[in-house]
Amino acid sequence: MGKRKKYDYEFRLQCVEAVLKGQGSITSIAKENGIDRANLRLWLKFYEAYGESGLKTRAKRHYDLSFKLSILKVIEQERLSLREACARFNIGSESVIIHWRRVYESEGKAGLVPKSKGRPATMKLPIKRKAKSPTRPLTREEELLKENEYLKAENELLKKLQALVQADKKQKPS
Template sequence: MERKVKYDYAFKLECVELVLKKHYSSEHVSKVKGISKSNIIKWIDFYKTFGKVGLLSRKNQSYSIEFKLKVIKTIEKESLSLRATILRFNIPDQALIVKWKRDFAIFGVDGLRPKQRGRPKSMSNNKRKKRKSDKPLTREEELLLENESLRCQLDILKKLHALIQAEESTKKRKP
């Protein structure tokens, strides 16, 4: 899968001005600049609707549940296309709306809640240690711990023995 390329403000403005002021076709500009025609058309639409501000990138913008719900309800009520929706609500990418609609269809309003980002807390190095009580262990508990320890040692020895046998068998095959 190809990495998504981000374009800076000056590049977007240059492409838009080539189309609007110099009257080049968006297809010609896309070939000259080596980008997709749909990006240029999207930038032109944002420029016409919001001016130069529409070309500014909106990195890591988070949207409220109410806003997402309003967008989804407007799409359903007015039968808006994705392109018309991103222009009306100044959303940078159609994929966001598609994701919101899918999450809303599957999970309802709870699907529109912000997701936790990053590594889950369960993956942290802060493992909970068993709390040692002040009471001494009973004889039965001591024997159970010793039994578990011996089982672990036996498992390790079995694996070591299996590795040694595997090495010996590969040495016999390669004379």
């Protein structure tokens, strides 16, 4: 599958106007300009429904759940083609509707709910941190407990460092 080619607004308008002025059929104008007939037909539908603004490229749009469901329902009830549905509801590509249909058939309504994109706003810290001590001054007993805790941690760190040095000496005999 090749890369999708994008056509600028002026080119689309020129092709549509050529068809409307009777300078050739959809097939002949599509062939002359090296585009697919289906694209030209879709451009014509958009032009007929929305005028020149219908040919302008649309930024990525986000549709809510109710809109997606209503479009799928109308397509089913009125037996609309994908091209007609795109033109009627101003959706840029038929593939969008095809995707909605597949997701709805496999996951139901839950699959059509818009999902947030990107990294979560806040990350959870793996270690719970102690709350800051109150601003009141520490009692003598609390100071001693804090110092004792610090010395125990320092002692553990030194023991681990000494064990690493011993292990390193055993691995590299001099």
